[in-house]
Amino acid sequence: MPGEVLNAWARIRKNLRESAGARLFEQWLKPIELDDSDDETTVRLTLPSAFTANWVRNHYQDRLVQEFRAAIPAIRTVSIEVRQASAPAVLRIASDEPAEAPAAPVEAAERPTLDPRLTFERFVVDPSNRVAFNAARALAEPGVPRFSPLFLHSGTGLGKTHLMHAIGHAYLAAVPDARVFLMSAERFMFEFVAAIRANDTHAFKTRLRGADLLMIDDLHFISGKKPTQDEFFHTINELTAAGKRLVITADRHPQGLDDVEARIVSRLAMGLVADIKTPDATLRRALLDHRLGELPEVKVPEDVLELLAHKVTGSLREVEGALNRLVAYAQLTGEEINLEFAQATLGDVLRGGTKRITIDEIQRAVSAHYDLKPVDLVSARRAVVVARPRQIAMYLAKRLTTRSLPEIGRKFGGRDHSTVIHAVRRIEELRGSDNEIDGAVRSLIRQLEG
Template sequence: MSLISSYWESFVKKLVEENKDKRSVIPSLLNQAKIVELNDDKISLSVASPGAYDFLAKRSHEIEQRFFNHSQKKIEIEFIVKMPSKKTVSAPLLSFEPSIEDVFAKAGLNKKYNFDNFAVSTSNQVAYAAAQAVVKNPGSAYNPLFLYGGVGVGKTHIAQSVAKKILEEDRNQKVYFCPGDNFTNELIESIRGKATGRFRQKYRYLNLLIIDDIQFIAGKNAVQEEFFHTFNAIASSGGQIILTSDRPPSAIKNLEDRLHSRFLGGLTVDIQPPDFELRSAILLIKAKEKNINVDIEAVKIIAERITDCRGLEGALLSIYAKVFGTKEQVDLEAVEMFFSQDNKESKKRVNPSDVIKTVCSFYNIKQSHLKGPSRAASIAFYRQITMYILLRELGLTLSAVAEMLNRKDHTTALHAKQKVGNLILHDLNLKKEVDTITQSLFQST
């Protein structure tokens, strides 16, 4: 028996003795817990029910302090759930199996993402290889798999492709894709409606959880607390976690140390912006999906001019719309004509509603959220970006911009212009996002 094990045994025994007449829950649960892993600075204990896990996990810091007072040894205590095996129940003679499309939809997956239409090059080959490894050995290959990079580099595409592959092999797998702000909003609603048990039932027993834009939970203490326990519950039961972000874990401000440690416990992959070859391949894939006949020389010109993935598809569709009915294919002449359009004339044809629609489409939010009273950090920031573009690109007055977004004071628009203008000087990812939105606006006119 190791020294730490001996200390732990005496600690639990002492707790039980001291509380035998007090009906205290902690000593009883710790006495039933079993050691599954032990070293000099960490002890992992298995408990037999989710209820026991919830109760002890919330009090882990208190238990660690009491153990230190007993032994003068500072250790991290981790709880995991080991459910007793259930008896096999024979299936009914007739059963309904949902279609794979219904399974994907229930898991929150977008039908357009899969490995078949994912183009691979040097900028994303590490992420692609890691994703394939996770498909083969979920829960053990890289857990978590943390993918980060700018907008439109394929983080969501890879993550959802993993989910689809796992579900194609076994439809009974519990898989869920969730944007980071949705996780936050769901938790808040569950607390408000006193339904946290239902929330935990939904998330803690998944075989695969994907959180897109995990950086949105930073700075929200209750959300980080809940996600920490969700992460532990899934990982301890052999489940897989995939996280995406626009920045590495070390650059996520106001992220708890324990979550930072968990995020770095698997594999972190930086997905670089697509190179020329990858952009060309993406265009060819998109053209095939949309049944657009495109000349290879035209593809090269578009790939040279447009550097982000989302802009590529928009440019291709815009050019195709202009030549549809007059040409059999998108050729070099059509592309050169498209790019030679006077940008100033384009700007005159863009109106404020176009800007608002484009921002909402880019960030996948509703116009009612942007124009509404919501003070959620993400919505407020997207609103500021909208104001910045309206002011910079359309030359509108501060009062007009504030009124369009239902803000009472023109100083709100002034603050947005100054804040976003300063941020894009230092934040390359944000600059790319604003440039992509602007480019999309003036190319689609």
């Protein structure tokens, strides 16, 4: 390990101790250890558990990157990982280090660890992401790929990168000797430009075009970069022609990529294009339950989980971050997690995602969706064209407002609370078996929460 990195880490630890305070430093930052890295632009830090590593990533990753870059300008990445007794599955990605055999024309592959959190087992699946998940699983299977490339698109923090790492985990587990490359489109551009300046594009091309699985994240970053797009097109052309696996992610559909050449868009569209939709409260709650299942010692009450699922309405990353923050503060203060503690701890997060939804708004939205008049939902009409939308509106009122069952019943023509209970249960059942109703409910929730 270079002495320069060791000296920098000693100074950074001192700064962290002074700025974080003794209790926080002892609990979360002191266990960090500096580990060896084969890449001189990357610093590897390890912690004893996935939970502590996740907390440090969420709260200190940006700070650590800034500190190391200030001390050593060549540092580009700080990797925060879990210490493991045995070597974990790894990705092989491009490196500037020479190969073991000096005369070899192709550079050796670096072997950084995959993020241990980002596996298929930890990906929470629901209708908003099921196609993307199943496509990723299929592409990770050994043998002749059913399709390639796979193009995943969604907003930030909804699971594109998670699925990429999961593909890497699964494919390397099935084919340990495979050549797998994972890089951002920005890194692809940076390395290609560096190769041009060094008059060594042959090595760059040979390395990537020899991949069994190539994964490029955030393709939208190469918009308008013609030389990089030319090289990218020829790379994906050779890989797909050779029957190799290719995974691309972006924040929009290929047809919506500004200043990306038509031939690239056409080539990407020849594979499978899968989107990940904005999560609703059901998926956010499922994610919280899944994460808590990994932390059996942590107890979070039902009303707190409902609060997080309905009020933290950004990306899934933000939902998970809110849970991590809540658990961390409870451990640091020794307080019990309850609704009052959650509201005090996450006040800024909850205020940012709060939109007060009324039953009147729900009735107007449902009426418009089904081409009815709001008065129809409070009438005595029992025809299915009115009764089913009325049940959906009652279900949404229970899900999206704090009104009691009797209050909801009164807003729907003075109906009894048992009628509301029946409506909620019926729509829950239908959402599991009727795609049309489930889609309508999801659309209405997005409209009302948005």
